[in-house]
Amino acid sequence: MKKQEKPPLRVDAARNREHVLAIARELMAQGDASLQLNQVARAAGVGVGTVYRHFPTRQALLEALVNEHLESLVVQARAAEAASEPRQGLHHFLRAVLKLQLADVGLAEVLSTQEDALPQTSKLKAELGVATQRLLARAHRAGAIRTDVGVDDVRRLICGVVHAVRIGGEPRAASERYLGILMSxxxxxxxxED
Amino acid sequence: MKKQEKPPLRVDAARNREHVLAIARELMAQGDASLQLNQVARAAGVGVGTVYRHFPTRQALLEALVNEHLESLVVQARAAEAASEPRQGLHHFLRAVLKLQLADVGLAEVLSTQEDALPQTSKLKAELGVATQRLLARAHRAGAIRTDVGVDDVRRLICGVVHAVRIGGEPRAASERYLGILMSxxxxxxxxED
DNA sequence: CAGGGAAACGGATTCTTTATCCGAATGGCT
DNA sequence: AGCCATTCGGATAAAGAATCCGTTTCCCTG
Incomplete structure (x- = not known):
């Protein structure tokens, strides 16, 4: 019911798709966040048509690039539940989220956006939400975090911290300090008492 | 030494400039933050050349639009010094900054950007920085705010809060709650003791 | 392994957005 | 009034986004 039949990719198509992804990742890593599809096509040595076929929009390509990192965050969120101190678990996890977003502009963009181009992205975001929820609920129960702060607030606020770190002048270890301010x-x- | 001779504008030029500004403000108010110069020209009923002459880039037009609000913030920052409680003064002022940025997308963009297109914008930002510095220093002396938080941190963090409020799903009075989290x-x- | 048809390719093409340039028009000054 | 610098307007060039279709490539079948 959920999934339509999806004819597997032809080998040349799969190869091209991967190649385009690799080149796009490289361009992003070189600091070009514009991710123009025609430019990616040129760099990859394929026609623009090919890029547009595999990734109908910039957003789709972006999400395809980023989903690997998203997945890693889901894993880390689950791992953080193992921490003995709920508050520390949350803190460590948020630090990871922050670091990864700072290292990957695309990820920050995707996490700051509500609607997704790819179903898989929505799925991953939902999983991340659930895993974060568990971490947060644990911290709530331990009395470590205000109960009026929900999982969506955490996402938004950490994206805000990312923004604050990004726009600034002198770093002076801004990211760690700002994360501390948020946690506090x-x-x-x-x-x-009571 | 500082200022070059600047021949005053011709009356028709001044009129056009104001008209373009008014139309641009209107477009922004209607929720179109793209502020495309040709579109502004069409809406204003002037040639694109006219718009580009008065405002060589989108950024220049944006800053011209926003400077009025920037000025208002400077005034409010100075007024906030009159508050009896330093912490409350800062809180009120930051609320005003937040509100204004939420009401004016352009302002948020300008405040999140380091380099300015217009000298006047740089001047206003500097004044705002000084005024904020005074507020902040007062709060430091009163022992209300961590001394490792500088004026630039405040700017960046408040921009982060704006971002967090903007990207989110359900509002649920997010802006006030997030501001509270930041202050705390x-x-x-x-x-x-000690 | 030959051959046919579906899938994928590439880039010419169209449409939109951004920015420049220059002949025509206008305003201010004498 | 008459001159000239300033401003105007839009045609035009340049850059970017997205589509479309004739050609090529792969894969399956006989």
């Missing part, structure tokens, strides 16, 4: 801001106010 | 995160840790 999300902390439940220490209750004076 | 920047607070100096309450010392247990």
């Amino acid at each position: 801001g999300m902390s439940a106010p220490t209750r004076r | 995160g920047m607070s100096a840790p309450t010392r247990r």
Whole structure:
């Protein structure tokens, strides 16, 4: 019911697809975040038609590039549940999210966007949401994080931190400091008995 | 020494310039943040050449539009110094910055950018920086804000909050909550005597 | 392994957006 | 009024996005 029959790719098509992805990744790594499809085509030595066939939009190509990293975040979120301290688990995980977004402009873009071009991206985002939710709920139960901070708030706020780190002048270890500020801001106010 | 002779504008030129600005503001207000210069020209009923002459780049037009709001922020920053509570003064001021950026996409863009197209923008930003610095220093002296948080950090973090509010799904009063999280995160840790 | 048909390829082409340039028009000054 | 610098407007060039279709390549069948 869910999945339509999907005829497997022809070998040359699969090869081209991978090649385009590799070249696109390279261009991104060289600091060109514009990811213009015609430019990717030229760099990959294929016709623009080929690129557009495999990735109908810039967004689709971007997501295809990024999904690997997204997957890694899902894994790390699940791993973070093993931490003895719920608060530390969350902190470590958010640090990973931050670092990866800083290293991969595309990832930051995808995580800051609501609608996805690829179904797989939506699936991964949902998984990431669930895994994060578990981490967060644990921290809530431990009284470490304000209960009025939900999983979507965490996503948005960490994207905000990424933005803050990106736009700035002197680094001065901004990312670690800003993450600290966020964690401290999300902390439940220490209750004076009760 | 500083300023070159600047021949005053011809009356028709001045009129056109104002008209273009007004139309551009209107387009922005209608939710079109793309601010394409040819589109502005069409809407204003002037040739593209006219627009490009007054505002050589999109960025220049954007800054011209936004400078009025920037100025208002400078005023509000200075006014906030009058608050009896340094922390509250800062809080109120940052709320104003946040609100204005949320209401004016262009302002958010300009405040998140380092280099300016217009000298006047740089001047206003500098003034805003100074005024904010005074507010912040006052809060530092009162022991309300971590001393490792500088004025540039404040700018970057508030832009981050704007980003976080913008990208999100359900609002649920996000802006006020996120501002609260930021303020709390920047607070100096309450010392247990000493 | 030959041959046919579906799938994929490539790039010419069209459409849109961005930016420049210059002959015509207009305003200010004498 | 008459001159000339300034401004105007839009034609035009250059760059980017997306489509379309004749040709090529692969894969399966006989």
